[in-house]
Amino acid sequence: MYVSATRWPRLASVPANVLALGAVSMVTDVSSEMVTAVLPMYLVLSLGLSPLAFGVIDGLYFGVTALVRLAGAHAADRWQRRKLVAVLGYALSAVCRVGLLAAGGSVAALGAVVAADRAGKGLRTGPRDALISLSASPGALGQAFGVHRAMDTAGAFLGPLVAFGLLAATGGAYDAVFVTSFCVAVAGVLLMVLYVRDRREPLLADDRVSVRRVPRDTPLLQLCAVAAALGLVTVSDAFVYLLLQKRLALSPELFPLLPLGTAAAYLLLAVPFGRLADRAGRFAVFLGGHAVLVVLYGLLALPSAGGWLLAVALVALGVFYAATDGVLMAAAGPLVPAHLRTSGLAMVQTGQAVGRLLSSVLFGALWTAAGAEPGLAVMGGGVAVCAVASWFVLRRVEPGAEPRVVPRVVPEGERGAR
Amino acid sequence: MRGRGRALVLLAAVVALAGIAVAYAAAATRRDAGPGRAVDLAASGRVLFVRNGRVASAPLGDPAAPVTVSGLTCQRFYAAAGTGVCVVVRPGPVPSTYAVVVDRTMKEVTRVQSAGIPNRARVSASGRMVSWTVFVTGDSYNRGGFSTWTGILDTRTGYAVPNMENIQLYIDGKRYRSADVNYWGVTFAADDNRFYATVSTRGRTYLVEGDYGRWEARTLRENAECPSLSPDGTRLVFKKRVAPEASARPWRLYALDLATMRETPLAERESVDDQAAWLDERTVMYGRQGDVWSVPADGGGAPRLLLRDAASPALGGPGHTGAAASMSAR
Numbered sequence: 001m002y003v004s005a006t007r008w009p010r011l012a013s014v015p016a017n018v019l020a021l022g023a024v025s026m027v028t029d030v031s032s033e034m035v036t037a038v039l040p041m042y043l044v045l046s047l048g049l050s051p052l053a054f055g056v057i058d059g060l061y062f063g064v065t066a067l068v069r070l071a072g073a074h075a076a077d078r079w080q081r082r083k084l085v086a087v088l089g090y091a092l093s094a095v096c097r098v099g100l101l102a103a104g105g106s107v108a109a110l111g112a113v114v115a116a117d118r119a120g121k122g123l124r125t126g127p128r129d130a131l132i133s134l135s136a137s138p139g140a141l142g143q144a145f146g147v148h149r150a151m152d153t154a155g156a157f158l159g160p161l162v163a164f165g166l167l168a169a170t171g172g173a174y175d176a177v178f179v180t181s182f183c184v185a186v187a188g189v190l191l192m193v194l195y196v197r198d199r200r201e202p203l204l205a206d207d208r209v210s211v212r213r214v215p216r217d218t219p220l221l222q223l224c225a226v227a228a229a230l231g232l233v234t235v236s237d238a239f240v241y242l243l244l245q246k247r248l249a250l251s252p253e254l255f256p257l258l259p260l261g262t263a264a265a266y267l268l269l270a271v272p273f274g275r276l277a278d279r280a281g282r283f284a285v286f287l288g289g290h291a292v293l294v295v296l297y298g299l300l301a302l303p304s305a306g307g308w309l310l311a312v313a314l315v316a317l318g319v320f321y322a323a324t325d326g327v328l329m330a331a332a333g334p335l336v337p338a339h340l341r342t343s344g345l346a347m348v349q350t351g352q353a354v355g356r357l358l359s360s361v362l363f364g365a366l367w368t369a370a371g372a373e374p375g376l377a378v379m380g381g382g383v384a385v386c387a388v389a390s391w392f393v394l395r396r397v398e399p400g401a402e403p404r405v406v407p408r409v410v411p412e413g414e415r416g417a418r
Numbered sequence: 419m420r421g422r423g424r425a426l427v428l429l430a431a432v433v434a435l436a437g438i439a440v441a442y443a444a445a446a447t448r449r450d451a452g453p454g455r456a457v458d459l460a461a462s463g464r465v466l467f468v469r470n471g472r473v474a475s476a477p478l479g480d481p482a483a484p485v486t487v488s489g490l491t492c493q494r495f496y497a498a499a500g501t502g503v504c505v506v507v508r509p510g511p512v513p514s515t516y517a518v519v520v521d522r523t524m525k526e527v528t529r530v531q532s533a534g535i536p537n538r539a540r541v542s543a544s545g546r547m548v549s550w551t552v553f554v555t556g557d558s559y560n561r562g563g564f565s566t567w568t569g570i571l572d573t574r575t576g577y578a579v580p581n582m583e584n585i586q587l588y589i590d591g592k593r594y595r596s597a598d599v600n601y602w603g604v605t606f607a608a609d610d611n612r613f614y615a616t617v618s619t620r621g622r623t624y625l626v627e628g629d630y631g632r633w634e635a636r637t638l639r640e641n642a643e644c645p646s647l648s649p650d651g652t653r654l655v656f657k658k659r660v661a662p663e664a665s666a667r668p669w670r671l672y673a674l675d676l677a678t679m680r681e682t683p684l685a686e687r688e689s690v691d692d693q694a695a696w697l698d699e700r701t702v703m704y705g706r707q708g709d710v711w712s713v714p715a716d717g718g719g720a721p722r723l724l725l726r727d728a729a730s731p732a733l734g735g736p737g738h739t740g741a742a743a744s745m746s747a748r
Binding site: 040041044045046047105160161164165166167168169170171172173175176179180183184186187190191194195242245246251253255256257260367368369371372 | 424427428431432435436438439442443446447449471491493507509510511512513514531533534535536537553554565596597598620621708
């Protein structure tokens with residue numbers, strides 16, 4: 001079925017299931033980014049909520065998302081129903097679009113809808129990435145994740161444009177944005193149900209599937225720690241944009257375009273960097289992406305800057321995501337036995353998410369207490385130290401083109417039950 | 419299901435979903451309130467406010483009287499002496515935010531581009547100085563920094579500052595420099611030069627007194643946000659942080675006597691996140707949970723519902739300058 005894994009796999013070898021998952025993510029991201037783009041304005045302008053109150057609500061539900069992600073991944077592995085769990089996650093988020101309308105101005109109800117939406121996202125990412133990693137040949141995982149992330153980011157790029165276009169056309173009808181977003185999300189769920197094939201591993205009698213079993217016998221725990229540590233010293237995009245704005249005194253109308261610039265760079269570079277990771281080593285590319293970040297922090301802290309910094313910064317962020325986001329999943333996949341793949345990937349994602357959440361608190365505190373430049377120095381130094389340390393940890397577990405962990409022999413005909 | 423069957427199911431569903439979305443959007447567009455009626459910002463005895471995104475006007479003291487809704491769309495509005503400022507997000511593939519200055523007939527005079535979510539708006543009592551505040555990263559407090567931009571426009575000279583954060587700041591008398599300063603909630607004094615505002619840096623918020631001509635600001639005290647200067651210039655009403663943001667009542671309105679710097683809690687016990695506006699020399703009005711309320715500015719009395727479904731209150735009228743303001747208000 002697959003073209004054998006040569007050193008440079010041809011693009012045509014991207015499995016249909018990965019393309020289907022990419023299409024689902026693209027459509028779903030159009031839907032979710034539509035809402036993300038207009039939600040702050042809706043809450044503050046239409047409902048009169050304080051922006052600070054929303055930020056607090058948002059942060060509080062983080063723990064719920066992490067738990068749901070791990071529990072959903074466990075269920076997906078326990079019953080080998082990855083597609084079902086992912087579909088439930090996509091469907092839950094779709095329902096939340098109309099839930100926003102039903103919630104009206106009640107802060108508690110809005111908080112619950114936002115939490116449910118996050119839970120849906122947490123539920124689906126683990127099984128989705130597991131399906132991608134089980135659908136592609138081990139030597140072309142970087143490319144498969146690159147293709148998926150490029151499609152996903154294309155959706156994220158389009159979503160805000162669709163939402164604001166709709167607001168302009170309807171004279172500011174937020175409910176029309178939510179209803180359209182719901183319709184788009186339903187189309188995504190349908191695409192998933194119709195075109196994505198489940199990958200189900202036959203469980204042997206002694207396979208006790210449990211999240212607790214994942215880390216002990218695999219190098220995954222090390223990768224999880226690396227992802228969390230690097231996440232902790234990564235400055236969030238919002239801070240980078242804010243720093244750019246302050247350094248360059250950017251004119252106001254450019255500010256909303258900055259995330260679009262990053263998304264454009266990311267979606268163009270995701271496939272090339274995924275392919276590079278398959279050839280040059282996934283950990284090397286993953287850590288190389290963090291080296292770019294160190295350079296970026298250095299540039300942001302320079303005493304003088306010009307317009308070039310803006311272009312360099314957006315491309316650097318795009319390179320960083322292209323070299324780290326899908327590549328991390330491609331690197332993690334072969335470290336986990338197929339029947340535990342969802343739980344393993346979900347653990348790495350959760351580790352990274354916890355790191356990034358704490359990083360915002362950390363950098364916010366550094367900025368507040370010492371200023372932006374010392375904060376950047378600490379974070380950049382942290383990334384450098386963590387990346388070098390990670391290299392010594394990870395080069396011993398680099399699986400190369402062949403999966404290192406193949407503990408069980410399952411007849412080929414029984415794999416991937418559909 | 420075979421390939422063709424699946425494709426047909428998908429196609430049919432996409433057509434149906436697109437139909438629903440288009441029909442709903444079309445219905446939502448027709449719901450738009452239409453052209454609107456004339457509102458005179460300089461008419462006395464009326465309160466100006468924003469209802470359903472439009473600037474409207476209603477007579478004072480008669481809750482049952484009919485409301486005049488104008489065609490001007492604003493997220494935040496204020497007016498004084500026949501000059502209005504409308505802070506509005508103009509939709510488009512990438513939305514842009516403007517502070518639009520209008521004359522007494524609500525015709526646009528000039529506009530200044532900004533970005534983000536409109537938050538505060540103010541015009542000095544003479545109608546000359548205009549100021550506004552937007553939240554630039556209002557969506558991501560847990561992920562990113564807290565950032566506001568406050569602009570000031572001198573309508574006489576046409577000189578506009580889109581973001582006042584480069585003003586020379588003195589904290590407790592010492593010159594202070596930091597990249598993380600944010601200003602919001604400006605209120606001008608009768609000389610159209612002195613002003614009060616909030617500044618935040620390193621996690622603290624201060625009340626500042628500013629001098630527009632010398633372009634400097636000095637802190638007066640901590641924890642006093644969104645000041646609103648009384649018509650006679652002797653008192654500020656401000657919102658004070660009394661509990662953490664996540665609690666039920668994070669803010670409370672206080673009055674500050676500028677001569678003694680003594681503060682007095684107002685009788686409104688509910689949390690108010692707004693820059694109050696003076697209704698007369700003894701009373702302020704403010705938005706609270708979608709309605710506009712008023713309360714005496716001396717700590718006595720009780721809050722009174724002024725307008726349902728309203729925000730951004732401002733007192734209409736021809737305006738007055740300096741001492742005449744306090745005379746006529748009494």
